[in-house]
Amino acid sequence: MKRLAGLETEYGCLAPESFGLPAVPTRVRDYIFKKKKLGLIDLHDRDYDEPAGNGGFLFNGGRLYLDMGHVEYCTPECLSLADVVAYDQVGEVLLQQSLQELHLASEVSFLKNNIDHYTSATFGCHENYLLHRDAPLNKRNIDTLLTFLAVRILLVGAGRVGMTLAPRRYGKMENSEFVPYQISQRADFIQTDIYEWVQFNRALINARDEPLADYRRFRRLHLLLGDSNLLPFCNALKVGTTALMLDLLEADALPEIALHEPVCSMRKLSHMPNGPWKVELANRHERSALDVLEEFLAAATSGKIDLDADGKWTVEAWRFSLDKLRNDPHALIGKIDWITKQYLLESFIKAEGITWRDTWLESLDLEYHQLNPAKSLLAGLPGTALNQQGLPGLAKRDFFLQPPPNTRANLRSEAMRTILHKKLSYVIDWDLIYIGEGKQIHLDDPFVHDIRTLHTFRGNDPR
Numbered sequence: 001m002k003r004l005a006g007l008e009t010e011y012g013c014l015a016p017e018s019f020g021l022p023a024v025p026t027r028v029r030d031y032i033f034k035k036k037k038l039g040l041i042d043l044h045d046r047d048y049d050e051p052a053g054n055g056g057f058l059f060n061g062g063r064l065y066l067d068m069g070h071v072e073y074c075t076p077e078c079l080s081l082a083d084v085v086a087y088d089q090v091g092e093v094l095l096q097q098s099l100q101e102l103h104l105a106s107e108v109s110f111l112k113n114n115i116d117h118y119t120s121a122t123f124g125c126h127e128n129y130l131l132h133r134d135a136p137l138n139k140r141n142i143d144t145l146l147t148f149l150a151v152r153i154l155l156v157g158a159g160r161v162g163m164t165l166a167p168r169r170y171g172k173m174e175n176s177e178f179v180p181y182q183i184s185q186r187a188d189f190i191q192t193d194i195y196e197w198v199q200f201n202r203a204l205i206n207a208r209d210e211p212l213a214d215y216r217r218f219r220r221l222h223l224l225l226g227d228s229n230l231l232p233f234c235n236a237l238k239v240g241t242t243a244l245m246l247d248l249l250e251a252d253a254l255p256e257i258a259l260h261e262p263v264c265s266m267r268k269l270s271h272m273p274n275g276p277w278k279v280e281l282a283n284r285h286e287r288s289a290l291d292v293l294e295e296f297l298a299a300a301t302s303g304k305i306d307l308d309a310d311g312k313w314t315v316e317a318w319r320f321s322l323d324k325l326r327n328d329p330h331a332l333i334g335k336i337d338w339i340t341k342q343y344l345l346e347s348f349i350k351a352e353g354i355t356w357r358d359t360w361l362e363s364l365d366l367e368y369h370q371l372n373p374a375k376s377l378l379a380g381l382p383g384t385a386l387n388q389q390g391l392p393g394l395a396k397r398d399f400f401l402q403p404p405p406n407t408r409a410n411l412r413s414e415a416m417r418t419i420l421h422k423k424l425s426y427v428i429d430w431d432l433i434y435i436g437e438g439k440q441i442h443l444d445d446p447f448v449h450d451i452r453t454l455h456t457f458r459g460n461d462p463r
Helices: 024-035 081-103 137-153 234-252 263-271 289-300 309-327 337-352 360-368 408-423
Strands: 005-014 039-041 057-059 065-066 071-072 109-111 124-133 194-195 203-206 216-225 278-282 287-289 426-428 432-435 439-443 456-458
Touching: 005 081, 005 263, 005 309, 024 039, 024 432, 039 081, 039 408, 039 432, 071 081, 071 408, 081 109, 081 309, 081 408, 109 456, 124 234, 137 194, 137 203, 137 234, 137 263, 194 263, 234 289, 234 309, 263 278, 278 289, 287 289, 337 360, 408 426, 408 432
Parallel strands: 194 203
Antiparallel strands: 005 071, 005 109, 005 124, 039 057, 057 065, 065 071, 124 216, 203 216, 278 287, 426 432, 432 439, 439 456
16 A cells, blocks of 8 residues: 555443443453553553553554443554554454453453444444645545445445434434345444544544644544454455545545435445445436446546555455446355345345344344354355455564554554563653653654654654
8 A cells, every 4th residue: 555554443342241340341451451461551641531541552553442431452554455454353363362361252252343233322443544734635526535435335334234213414314214234334323424523423534633643744534434344355445445545536536426415325325235226426317336436446547546566456356346246246255244244144034934124133243243253153254364365465473463564653562662671651652652751752754664763852842
């Protein structure tokens, strides 16, 4: 990729009410930092809702903490699709291993999903992409980006049993017909195009300008609309296609495509797993969503942007997926989550002689997202391993302890090991580290990974 990317995943947790306090997420967090010693826990309050000890940075460059009761795991800053997916999978394995080592796995489960069927609460998978500050974020480009984000769920949705009655922006309840299965877990919960905050009025694009880097040079595009993907192919396709759209954006080469109402379009697509996948354009004409995705793919391969190895993998995976969506969706079993889940559930419905209205299916929906291989519907499905996806440059490193060597995560990890070895006091953040008595390490250029080029100083910032 030509830009840094990373994922933040909030995990659901199923535990008996009798467990009491401390809650399972708290036990797991403490085990990871205090027993497994995979990182350094925060010694300071990060915010009013992140007190000292709530979480910390990991030696692999990522971060783990509690967010409103959920365990949230963040990948380090990554420059390749293979790294994004590999470090995202670390979160899955780390949580499951912790349950097993704490002897909780027989009674407790972590789920990599986005919906509590009982309360209709949602929790997210947030995507982060680095953008240059001078990227042309004009209305035409933003409208096109919103269009892409709305229609990409056909490629990257995780699938969901049932629906949630969600208010439209104008206060009118949109849903009136029962939807037994839909493409996206998050679609019912996205309410507007662009908005600053993340917990209320969730948007396709989060407008908060928090680059976590040099604000004069960079922006961070923070996306809330995506599902948590289990299948490596689907996860890589989500990040890869979006990164290519941002390459086009920075080159001011996006095609001009605007939807009449992107949020409503995404929700309607989600409610039609068997098609027809039509969207309404800004001019009120109707068009095939697959044709829209084809036009975005054509722009990515038009020569207006250079394709590196990740870009070439992405366009081939994109082209393959669109062809199979049109002609042979079953060829995407094991590759695209929503199609894989639909196939598994339909097989169960047929075998058991039940219907889509059977509440049994909500339980099976959760089993698709199980981190425990003994309970997971995905365990053993052939061709789904990360090393079988043909992603370029899949590294042979310990993703639990070693950071990406080509981003600032490498420097943060090295600083953390020095802190641990010398037993120094510290304050660690994504872009700044305080060590001992007044020493500061600035990581405001996220591409700097070599200690010899790092800017460190003591005392007040001379800038």
